[in-house]
Amino acid sequence: MQAGLAYPNSFIVIGVMPMHARWWGRLMQDAGQRGGVSELRSPTDSIGAHHVALIRRVADSSDRSAFADLYTYYAPRLKTYLRRLGSSEAAAEELVQEVMLQVWRKAALFDPTRAAVTTWIFTIARNKRIDALRRERRPEIEAGDPPPAVYDAPLAERALELAYDSERLQDALKTLPESQATVISMSFLEDKTHSMIADELDIPLGTVKSRLRLAFRRLRHVFGDFA
Amino acid sequence: MNPRHHPASDWLLALGAGTLDEAQATVVAAHAEWCPACRVKVDCAEAIGGAMLASLPPTAMSVGAFDRFLQCMAATDNLREQGSAPSLNGFAHSGLPLSLAKFVPQGIDVLPWKHLAPGVRGVRLPIHSRRGIQLCLFEADPGAVFGSHTHGGSEMSLVLRGAYHVNGLRFGPGDSEDSEPGSRHMAVADPEEGCLCVAFIEGVNRPDGFLARLLQPFTGL
Ligand SMILES: [Zn+2]
Numbered sequence: 001m002q003a004g005l006a007y008p009n010s011f012i013v014i015g016v017m018p019m020h021a022r023w024w025g026r027l028m029q030d031a032g033q034r035g036g037v038s039e040l041r042s043p044t045d046s047i048g049a050h051h052v053a054l055i056r057r058v059a060d061s062s063d064r065s066a067f068a069d070l071y072t073y074y075a076p077r078l079k080t081y082l083r084r085l086g087s088s089e090a091a092a093e094e095l096v097q098e099v100m101l102q103v104w105r106k107a108a109l110f111d112p113t114r115a116a117v118t119t120w121i122f123t124i125a126r127n128k129r130i131d132a133l134r135r136e137r138r139p140e141i142e143a144g145d146p147p148p149a150v151y152d153a154p155l156a157e158r159a160l161e162l163a164y165d166s167e168r169l170q171d172a173l174k175t176l177p178e179s180q181a182t183v184i185s186m187s188f189l190e191d192k193t194h195s196m197i198a199d200e201l202d203i204p205l206g207t208v209k210s211r212l213r214l215a216f217r218r219l220r221h222v223f224g225d226f227a
Numbered sequence: 228m229n230p231r232h233h234p235a236s237d238w239l240l241a242l243g244a245g246t247l248d249e250a251q252a253t254v255v256a257a258h259a260e261w262c263p264a265c266r267v268k269v270d271c272a273e274a275i276g277g278a279m280l281a282s283l284p285p286t287a288m289s290v291g292a293f294d295r296f297l298q299c300m301a302a303t304d305n306l307r308e309q310g311s312a313p314s315l316n317g318f319a320h321s322g323l324p325l326s327l328a329k330f331v332p333q334g335i336d337v338l339p340w341k342h343l344a345p346g347v348r349g350v351r352l353p354i355h356s357r358r359g360i361q362l363c364l365f366e367a368d369p370g371a372v373f374g375s376h377t378h379g380g381s382e383m384s385l386v387l388r389g390a391y392h393v394n395g396l397r398f399g400p401g402d403s404e405d406s407e408p409g410s411r412h413m414a415v416a417d418p419e420e421g422c423l424c425v426a427f428i429e430g431v432n433r434p435d436g437f438l439a440r441l442l443q444p445f446t447g448l
Binding site for chain 1: 239240248272276283284287292
């Protein structure tokens with residue numbers, strides 16, 4: 001078990017999806033009616049949808065094997081994220097454990113109609129890290145817990161879209177022009193403010209901002225809701 | 228009514244990325260609570276973060292990390308949420324956006340307001356800042372003039388109540404005004420309602436900042 005967990009790719013068994021959850025069956029049915037099944041079978045899509053199903057199993061039945069799969073996938077990626085943001089090896093692991101503990105505890109609060117699993121986990125990690133930096137300030141109630149998830153048919157479809165969008169975003173990130181990809185990456189993965197990016201790249205602040213806006217606009221097109 | 232003046236999208240992106248200083252994050256997030264359009268953009272920024280997380284190469288956790296996790300999990304399992312989260316919709320009892328209300332748990336009336344100019348009061352909120360960026364509330368009586376200065380560092384204000392007018396534009400509740408360094412400024416509080424605003428102020432030690440100058444008397448600079 002231990003060895004398997006150290007290697008994040010071991011879990012990826014595309015196509016073998018847990019079908020016991022009631023909503024999941026509905027989700028599949030719904031997608032089928034809308035002609036979405038072919039999309040659902042695309043390999044990238046199944047990872048995000050699979051993670052939604054895993055979270056649901058954790059929430060519904062405290063399913064530890066489902067959680068172990070999530071841990072195997074996310075813990076090593078979270079560690080990379082936190083290391084890049086400047087945490088030490090030990091601090092990064094500590095924070096990863098805190099993030100995953102939050103995932104375990106709050107699985108019932110995850111709402112797949114608001115965000116993909118990876119987005120939800122990203123926000124937990126981002127907030128944990130910010131909290132760690134601000135720890136000298138008084139402890140506070142965590143704002144931002146979403147209301148409990150409600151699973152019905154149209155929402156299940158929305159959840160599927162979000163999971164799918166997240167993977168299309170990953171593809172879109174790879175197609176950004178170098179200059180835009182650099183500023184996005186420095187912003188998200190190096191914790192650089194816009195002025196720090198400007199200093200480091202030796203370009204005007206206005207150029208950093210306009211590159212970020214251009215990249216953001218382009219990435220937002222993935223969601224389709226935008227002009 | 229939804230706000231008409233929004234922070235530039237790079238601010239919303241930075242909020243999602245987590246790179247804003249706490250004062251900046253508070254003002255931008257407070258606007259997003261008011262503004263469905265900007266909330267969607269923040270959601271998008273977070274989705275970009277999620278996509279980046281999923282795309283990262285894994286770094287192996289140390290040996291036994293998952294076992295240690297399981298022990299910790301077993302020890303604290305009574306803390307699990309059962310699916311009854313407090314709903315986070317809109318505003319605190321004080322009528323302030325939640326992201327701001329947490330800094331003024333007793334409401335704004337008990338804050339140590341200081342006189343800044345005729346008809347204008349301000350107060351600095353206690354906040355952690357890595358970069359010396361301050362979070363301030365200011366309140367102006369109807370018709371009060373804030374002044375006309377050149378900005379020093381970047382500043383952003385958000386109207387909480389009432390309105391003010393700048394260069395023929397009206398900034399009402401939920402509107403944010405993003406002032407780049409060097410921009411000109413001439414603000415007049417609404418002649419009937421006055422205004423209550425929150426703002427973050429960068430580079431308070433630069434005497435030419437509009438809010439910075441306004442707030443000098445109580446920032447001690
Ligand atoms: Zn807005």
